[in-house]
Amino acid sequence: MDPGRKRRTLRRVWTAAAAALALPLSMLATGATAARAAGVQCSVDYKTNDWGSGFTADVTLTNRGTDAVNGWTLTYAYTGNQKLSNGWNGSWAQSGQQITVNNASYNGTIAAGAAVSTGAQFTYSGTNAAPASFSVNGSPCVGAHQPPITVLTSPTAGAVYTQGEAVPLAATAAAADNATISKVEFYDDTKLLGTDTSAPYTLSATDLAVGSHSLIAKAYDSLGASAESTPVGVTVASGPTVVTTPTQLGVQHGKTATYEVKLSKQPSANVTVTTARASGNSGLSITGGASLTFTPSNWSTAQNVTVTADASGTGAAVFESSAPGHAKASVTVTELGATKAYDARFLDLYGKITNPANGYFSPEGIPYHSV
Template sequence: MHPALPPTPGTGRRRRAVRRLWTAVVAALALPLSMLAVGTVPAHAATVQCSVDYKTNDWGSGFTADLTITNRGTDAINGWTLAYAYSGNQKLSNGWNGTWSQSGQSITVKDAGYNGTIAAGAAVSTGAQFSYTGSNVAPTSFAVNGTTCAGAHQPPVTVLTSPSAGAVYTQGDAVPLAATAAAADNATISKVEFYDDTTLLGTDTSAPYTLSVSNLTVGSHSLVAKAYDSLGASASSTPVGITVASGPAVVASPTQLGVQQGATGSFAVSLSKQPSASVTVSVARTAGNTGLSVSAGSSLTFTPSNWSTAQNVTVAADSSGTGTATFTASATGYTGATVTVTELAASKAYDARFLDLYGKITNPANGYFSPQGIPYHSVETLIVEAPDQGHETTSEAYSYLLWLQAMYGKVTGDWSRFNGAWALMEKYMIPTHADQPTNSFYNPSKPA
């Protein structure tokens, strides 16, 4: 039954026009009701398919929880609410990347608006800080928009099997890259990408995963393989460090060695490229402490068949000297290799062990440093207030680097590497305005 029409003042034509307009409005307002009356069903959102990865940083009386929600479905999730519960007395302090609330042991997290849409195969992260006493048992079930999520999907396992760590190649020669990749949770590997540090070199979509590159520049390179699976997860291999030389080169490892007074130490020598005839490599002290000398391996012969098999050079220390010396391994037509050897007092066993470890850490073959000399393969361009995993990792990495080079200076008396590390930190750790346009907004009087 329609409501009564309002009075329509004026002429008959005006009354009829107003009456027709009012009738149309009433009909339009009644239309949805009539549609519902005949059984029209509104559209439903697609069923949510999700997984939740839960990680904590626990210090005994409190912890931070980092949760990653991954959309495992084929449709985007437009707006999400995450729900889970604890079994103990965990108490919410604050949260980020979402609106957090707690009722008893139940936790609810509503998206923050800017991260409300999760595309198919994509993920968003949120986190919070809690206090507690007793045990801190992780929750066992999570739900997004009322749908229970699957357990966190394990990323694929990726191993870069070629080239070998420490290999040296001549510029222009092909560098063979190969990787193995295995997926978890019945997923399959969709592709493997090969990187030179952060530069994509190429992609292979079928096993065996290989790539040949011949355009690497002269210098050190940190090579990585990154595998992707059919559920959207990815993982990178451990970096492998190699060197590209401008021509055939003599290879020495390690390049840093400590020897106590009256003792001996050794390093290995080989060639980077197969020769067409036998090559003689001469090894001698070329600078520094005269208390160090080559006692074996001063002349090494490499043939077309044993060129890549390392041969040892032994360095002997006298009973009274201290300080460093440079030993050079050279051959006609090859770029030479140098090794720094430090003679230490006979009582300095721990210093000798430190230099041995230092040589392994700084050896490019071990892939610990990026080509820029940064010990975590990245340059910081983002500062986020606490909790702050990215900035903390950066700060700790550079703190360790400065400590490492300070210890090297204390042991050897050579402080040039410490000065170099400090300059490196100023260059890469502090973002420029181009890297971080909003860094001028930071107010140090309002810490987190």
């Protein structure tokens, strides 16, 4: 073959090869463009714990696609003057109103259908509106999906049951963004008592031990979001008992304070509850309700015991309320100086939040839940 013809033949071979290679390369480029266009399919659950001048933001990012996400960057913006203080489960940064969160070394991969959570603390003044939209790796997520709203409607806070008696649990749950409720779980603190998958969401708990219990309902929706109800505190007693509320009380010099007394169960006949100072400060005395009568019809209607403080000193006293055939109940009353209105208010609030009936603290003062 003459050299010129050979060169022309080689050019045709290389041209054909190049054409053959060009097709898959163009297809690959088109596929990459399509992949970038498809982006990350995700949803974001955003909820806050707000105390007026600051808040914590808990953000759950769910991979709604069919492929794993390997490395993620979450972005969103506030409309107010929210300022980032610190963050966790990711690297948080702020530029103006824009927030950027990069994954941590241990949570960068999100399997299909799985979720990761991150959070941060902020300060602010004025209003604290939730972000309107979120993006992950540049792709908009499905709204700022809000978790369901869950309310434990039964039992009543402060209710007292006898051991072995059924405690009726019931909850309402509503999902946002056209999602549906998939199930509601009922818990005794962190112990799962049972699950209901259809409304009305109910459960009968019969094996609760003697003592105080913090009951909650946790709802899950079809988009993977979940939320807990406010805790409800109840007491399980070994038998009938006198019930007092609150268990902590403050009273200033020369003033009075009251607490409530009732019975845990309906009696078959009238029951007389007597209250007296069992120990402590003698400057505190009962000036009303030292003897209260409860009938089979008014046993669950609270009656008041009134405690009066003289001007002789300060300190606490324990008052006990007792009745035949019933376990007694006690209240700690603290006498405060005449100028200690703030302290009296503090003790009042402290008594309410630490009251086991409110579901946050055990009788020993140990919090059941993080708040």
